[in-house]
Structure formats: structure tokens, C-alpha cells
Amino acid sequence: MSIFVGKETKLLVQGITGRDGSFHTMQMLKYGTNVVAGVTPGRGGQTVEGVPVFNGVGEAVEKTGANTSVIFVPAKFAVDAIYEAADAGIRLVVCISEGIPAIDMVKVVAYLRDKDCRLIGPNSPGVVSPGEAKVGILPGHIFKKGNVGVVSRSGTLTYEIVDQITKSGLGQSTCLGIGGDPIIGTKFIDCLELFAEDGATEAVVVVGEIGGRDEQDTAEYVKRNFKKPVFGFIAGKTAPADKRMGHAGAIISGTAGTAAEKIKAFEEHGIVVGETPTEVARILKKHLG
Amino acid sequence: MKVHEYQAKEVFKKYGILTPMEMMCHSVDEVVAATKEIGIPCVIKAQVMVGGRGKAGGIKLAKSEKEVRQHAESILNMEIKGIPVKKVLVSEAIDIGSEAYLGIIIDRGEKKTVVMACKEGGVEIEEIARQRPEAIYKVYADSLMGLMPHRAREVGLFLYEDPKVAFECAAVTSKLYKIFVDLDSSLVEINPLVVDKRGRLIALDAKLNFDDNGLFRHPDVEAMRDRESEDASELLAKEQDLSYVRLSGNIGCVVNGAGLAMATMDLVKHFGGEPANFLDIGGSSSPEKVMNALRILLKDENVKVIFFNIFGGITRCDDVANGILQAKQTLNIKHPIVARLTGTNEDKAMDILKEAGLIFAKTMDEGAQKAIELLK
Numbered sequence: 001m002s003i004f005v006g007k008e009t010k011l012l013v014q015g016i017t018g019r020d021g022s023f024h025t026m027q028m029l030k031y032g033t034n035v036v037a038g039v040t041p042g043r044g045g046q047t048v049e050g051v052p053v054f055n056g057v058g059e060a061v062e063k064t065g066a067n068t069s070v071i072f073v074p075a076k077f078a079v080d081a082i083y084e085a086a087d088a089g090i091r092l093v094v095c096i097s098e099g100i101p102a103i104d105m106v107k108v109v110a111y112l113r114d115k116d117c118r119l120i121g122p123n124s125p126g127v128v129s130p131g132e133a134k135v136g137i138l139p140g141h142i143f144k145k146g147n148v149g150v151v152s153r154s155g156t157l158t159y160e161i162v163d164q165i166t167k168s169g170l171g172q173s174t175c176l177g178i179g180g181d182p183i184i185g186t187k188f189i190d191c192l193e194l195f196a197e198d199g200a201t202e203a204v205v206v207v208g209e210i211g212g213r214d215e216q217d218t219a220e221y222v223k224r225n226f227k228k229p230v231f232g233f234i235a236g237k238t239a240p241a242d243k244r245m246g247h248a249g250a251i252i253s254g255t256a257g258t259a260a261e262k263i264k265a266f267e268e269h270g271i272v273v274g275e276t277p278t279e280v281a282r283i284l285k286k287h288l289g
Numbered sequence: 290m291k292v293h294e295y296q297a298k299e300v301f302k303k304y305g306i307l308t309p310m311e312m313m314c315h316s317v318d319e320v321v322a323a324t325k326e327i328g329i330p331c332v333i334k335a336q337v338m339v340g341g342r343g344k345a346g347g348i349k350l351a352k353s354e355k356e357v358r359q360h361a362e363s364i365l366n367m368e369i370k371g372i373p374v375k376k377v378l379v380s381e382a383i384d385i386g387s388e389a390y391l392g393i394i395i396d397r398g399e400k401k402t403v404v405m406a407c408k409e410g411g412v413e414i415e416e417i418a419r420q421r422p423e424a425i426y427k428v429y430a431d432s433l434m435g436l437m438p439h440r441a442r443e444v445g446l447f448l449y450e451d452p453k454v455a456f457e458c459a460a461v462t463s464k465l466y467k468i469f470v471d472l473d474s475s476l477v478e479i480n481p482l483v484v485d486k487r488g489r490l491i492a493l494d495a496k497l498n499f500d501d502n503g504l505f506r507h508p509d510v511e512a513m514r515d516r517e518s519e520d521a522s523e524l525l526a527k528e529q530d531l532s533y534v535r536l537s538g539n540i541g542c543v544v545n546g547a548g549l550a551m552a553t554m555d556l557v558k559h560f561g562g563e564p565a566n567f568l569d570i571g572g573s574s575s576p577e578k579v580m581n582a583l584r585i586l587l588k589d590e591n592v593k594v595i596f597f598n599i600f601g602g603i604t605r606c607d608d609v610a611n612g613i614l615q616a617k618q619t620l621n622i623k624h625p626i627v628a629r630l631t632g633t634n635e636d637k638a639m640d641i642l643k644e645a646g647l648i649f650a651k652t653m654d655e656g657a658q659k660a661i662e663l664l665k
Contacts, residue, residue, distance in 0.1 A: 101473050102395050103402070106402060109400045138602065139632060159632070160600050180547060182397050217398065246548075246551075248502055253415075259555075276556055278653075
């Protein structure tokens with residue numbers, strides 16, 4: 001088992017004819033993901049890596065039964081791409097695009113509230129359920145099927161930690177990046193709720209960073225509701241205040257959102273925190289054998 | 290992106306929010322000339338984009354021409370939190386009746402736009418939020434419909450008993466919300482919002498920050514950027530699609546991905562070193578991007594060692610290796626370079642770099658430790 005994506009995933013790629021869209025379509029196919037359709041307005045009738053391209057998501061869903069979409073279109077057009085996927089009945093949208101204005105995301109979140117559609121991202125590296133499906137840009141070769149759930153606000157830092165988990169001999173049930181933006185569709189707690197129900201997941205690693213208070217909320221949730229062991233890492237201990245550290249969401253505002261207060265919240269609520277990425281894998285290995 | 294108080298007030302005026310009569314000046318003589326229009330007493334306010342201007346002595350009331358000269362002189366020669374004051378705002382002195390706080394931000398937890406009001410003005414709102422959160426009244430805008438008039442009225446009626454002032458405040462709140470949405474703001478704030486002795490509602494101070502992700506559709510906002518007040522290297526990095534923040538250490542870090550870049554700085558510190566910077570070269574990193582990154586990094590004379598930490602996924606290690614090689618040759622880099630390149634095409638990267646005189650590391654722990662070792 002796994003969460004969000006798996007063998008049942010029938011993937012549609014929005015922006016499939018673009019440079020990133022076509023490259024990652026090839027990578028996802030190579031991983032074994034069931035990519036059934038692509039969409040680029042005006043390019044209907046073409047194929048990319050053998051995948052049929054449609055002019056719109058509605059038509060693609062009707063013809064192929066796609067249930068999940070991944071968005072590679074530029075930020076300017078990504079918001080409408082999300083609306084189009086939701087309107088066409090797509091159940092899970094993974095938005096890779098980076099640079100969507102926060103005020104647009106506020107609207108997107110509100111629009112999706114009444115739809116049967118979950119959004120992961122934007123500014124997400126995607127979701128992998130090892131051995132089943134890869135949706136997004138995460139490098140497939142570092143993953144191994146196993147019992148650790150991994151959820152993170154970043155990309156390459158996640159790969160670093162996953163790589164070390166895999167090298168320690170453990171594997172992952174599902175690994176995802178929820179996105180580095182301040183307003184995102186799916187938060188840590190949403191993922192933990194699903195990991196709680198997932199039989200294949202025995203422990204979870206939460207990789208947080210400076211900015212906002214999603215980690216603090218997560219810590220309280222874990223203490224109250226979550227029975228499986230949780231391990232954590234927080235990036236940005238050396239980050240100065242009021243500076244955006246790459247991710248739009250990674251900013252300490254005044255004195256709020258520091259790494260220190262997040263680590264404290266984790267530790268006070270029973271989440272074991274690794275000082276370094278290496279230590280996270282080491283502690284995890286010690287606990288799970 | 291941030292703008293100065295005087296720029297924020299220009300925006301406020303455009304939207305019909307009342308501000309004091311004011312003029313922006315660069316010299317003592319300009320200040321003295323401005324007082325002919327504005328009158329004395331007046332307030333002279335340093336225009337720097339940091340908090341705590343008042344405490345630092347950057348805001349002064351002048352009651353005579355002599356004081357005007359004195360204060361203008363001292364403020365224009367002052368540094369506030371390390372930033373030299375180059376401009377001052379000369380403002381009409383307002384007879385303050387009461388002070389309040391009014392601000393709008395996006396609440397990340399609720400994923401909604403929120404108006405915050407507080408009956409205490411002129412104080413640090415964060416401080417109040419921490420100590421007495423109940424003193425802050427919050428009204429959420431509907432994400433699809435916007436801030437409806439009755440919601441704006443709620444804000445006015447919370448802050449003021451006099452209905453006339455309350456309704457005026459509701460109008461100001463609606464205008465503030467319109468600025469927030471129209472301009473892709475990330476913070477708009479009036480602190481303090483004052484009622485003067487004549488019963489007028491005036492924005493005595495103004496703060497306006499913008500969402501960097503929204504700037505592409507607001508060339509007028511981008512035009513307000515004060516390039517002098519921003520770090521030149523950070524600006525240059527932004528233009529080259531890199532993300533750079535200067536710190537005070539001596540180990541220059543070059544990393545792909547923001548999370549890993551932060552974790553790399555933290556790791557350097559963890560092993561007892563001091564990172565010189567945050568530098569994210571992003572996903573698809575061409576050799577050219579690596580060159581640009583090194584050019585920016587080397588502008589910082591504190592940098593003694595360079596540490597590359599690359600986890601190749603989409604980023605190909607051979608691209609980064611080619612960039613390092615080209616940079617070493619064209620920029621004549623003498624600094625020792627520690628390279629940890631792992632993932633996609635790492636073998637090719639090794640072949641490219643084996644003659645280049647670099648120090649290699651297999652893991653980021655080893656890389657950070659070697660970089661620190663080289664400083665001894």
C-alpha cells in the first residue's frame with residue numbers, strides 16, 4: 001500500500017510538450033508510472049514518448065480515464081491549469097510549477113474546497129510510491145520500497161535524506177514534497193492522516209524548514225492523534241530573519257517561524273529530531289532496525 | 290520586496306487614504322525648504338527599510354527652524370541597523386487624538402487573507418500577538434468574494450465607538466484590502482492609524498511589502514524598487530535566476546535546491562564552521578549558471594573556501610563539473626574547492642574534474658568537515 005499515488009494512478013501530464021514536461025514524462029514512464037495522457041492546448045493529436053496529447057483536460061479524461069494530473073506549465077498559466085484539472089474531475093493534482101503568486105493560491109484553495117480534488121504543491125517536487133508510481137521530478141533511483149513515509153517542504157534535501165535512508169537498508173512507502181510556497185494545497189497534517197491509515201507505513205519522517213507554523217501545528221497533531229513513530233528534521237537554523245531563503249515560504253518574519261521554535265515544538269511533542277540529515281537516517285535505522 | 294514609507298504613502302494617496310502633508314528630501318537644505326510648505330512644527334523621519342526607526346532616533350519632532358536643521362543634519366548622517374540614511378520624509382505634525390493598528394496579511398495556516406486591527410497603535414504588533422493575542426481583532430476576507438463591506442464595517446466598529454469615525458475606518462479598510470489584492474502585496478500596514486483632534490482618520494505611518502512571485506504582473510511596483518538599499522549581489526543573483534543571501538562566515542556554499550542549501554549552511558555550523566552564504570543554483574543547472582554563481586560568491590572577500598554540495602536529480606553533476614572547470618579557468622579561482630557531487634552523472638563529473646585539483650567528498654558531512662579543515 002501507499003498514499004496519493006500507486007498502481008491505480010492513471011496520470012495526465014499538463015504541459016507535456018514543454019522541455020520539462022516531455023523530459024519528465026520519459027522519466028516517469030521509465031519508472032513504470034502509468035502515464036495515459038498529456039495536455040497542451042493547440043497540440044492535440046500529437047504524441048510525446050508514445051503518450052497521446054489532447055487540447056484540454058476534459059477531453060483527455062473522457063478518452064483515457066486519467067485520475068491524477070501533474071502540472072509542468074509556467075507559473076503564469078499554472079493556476080488555470082489547476083482549475084481545468086479540478087473542473088474535469090481529476091482527483092489528485094500535483095503542481096510542480098514554481099512562482100505562483102500567493103493571492104492566487106488563496107483563491108485556488110477556496111475553489112477546490114467544494115470539489116472532490118486534492119492539490120499537492122505548488123512548488124512541489126512530486127510524489128513517489130516506490131515500485132508503484134512516480135509523479136513529478138524526484139529522481140527514481142534513490143527510492144526503495146519499504147515502510148517509512150517521508151513528507152517534506154523541499155526537494156533536494158528530501159532526496160538527500162531518502163538516499164541515506166535507502167543506503168541504511170530501509171525503504172519508503174510513499175515520499176512526497178508538499179511544496180516550498182506559503183500557501184499550499186496539502187499540509188503535513190493532511191499527509192499524516194493518510195499515513196496513519198496506510199498499512200504499509202510504520203514510521204514517518206517530516207522534513208520541515210523555517211517560515212510559518214505548519215511544523216508547530218503538526219507537532220501538536222502528532223502528540224494528540226498519531227500513533228506511529230515520527231522523526232523530524234528542520235532546515236534553516238543559520239538563516240537570518242526577514243530574508244527569503246529560496247523558497248517563497250522559507251522566511252522568518254520578525255521573530256516567528258525560526259528553526260529553533262520548530263525543533264522545540266517537535267521535541268516537546270514526541271517527534272525525534274535529527275541534528276543533521278545523516279543523523280535522521282541513523283536514528284530511524286536504530287528505531288526500525 | 291519592500292518599499293519605503295514615502296512610497297507606500299504615495300500608493301495610499303492614490304487609493305484615497307488620507308496621509309499627512311509630506312515631502313521627501315535628500316539634504317538639510319531640501320528639508321528646510323520643505324518646511325516652508327509644510328510648516329513648523331514638523332516631523333523628520335528617516336527613510337530606511339528596517340523596523341525600530343523611532344527607537345534608533347530616526348524620527349524627530351522639530352519645533353523651530355534651528356531644530357529642523359539640527360535633526361535633519363543628525364538623521365541624514367545616521368546609520369540605522371547598519372543602513373545609512375539617505376532620505377528623510379518631512380511630515381506635517383499631527384495633533385494626535387488616538388492611535389490604532391490596521392494591517393492585512395495572508396494567514397498561512399488558514400490559507401486566507403486576514404485583516405488585523407488593534408486598539409493600541411504605534412507598538413510592535415508581533416509583540417502584542419505573542420503576549421496578548423486577544424487584543425488583536427481578526428476579520429477574514431472571503432477568498433473568492435473579497436472583503437465584503439459588512440466585514441470592513443466590523444473592523445471599523447471594533448476600533449471606534451463614534452460611528453462616523455468607524456464608518457470612515459471601514460472605508461479605509463476596504464481601500465487597504467484593494468491595495469493588497471490589486472498589487473499582490475504580502476503586507477500592508479498602517480501603524481499608527483490616528484484620529485486627530487479635528488476627528489480626521491490619518492495614516493501616520495505606512496508599510497507595504499510585495500509578494501516576489503507577483504512582481505511579474507506589476508512593472509509599476511518593480512519600478513519602486515530602491516536598488517541602493519538592497520544587497521547588490523543578491524539583486525544580481527535574482528536577475529540570473531539564482532537565489533543568494535549573504536551571511537558573515539568564510540565558507541562559501543554552492544548548492545542545488547533551497548532546502549538542501551539551508552541544510553548545508555546548518556551542517557557547516559554544526560561542525561564548527563561559519564557559512565558565508567545561502568546560494569541555491571536551482572534545478573536545471575547549466576555550466577553557465579555555475580559560472581554566474583561563482584562570480585557572485587567571489588565578490589564576498591570573506592570567502593576562503595568554496596564548498597559545492599550537489600545532489601543530482603534533474604541537475605546533472607557533469608553540467609556542474611563543467612561549470613566549475615570553466616570558472617576555475619576564466620575566473621582564475623585560487624580558493625580551495627571542496628566538491629561533493631552525487632547522483633545523476635556523478636561518474637562523468639569525476640572524469641571532468643579529476644585533473645582540476647579539487648578536494649572531493651563522498652557525503653555532505655565529509656564535505657563540510659573538509660572545508661572547515663582547510664581553514665586551519
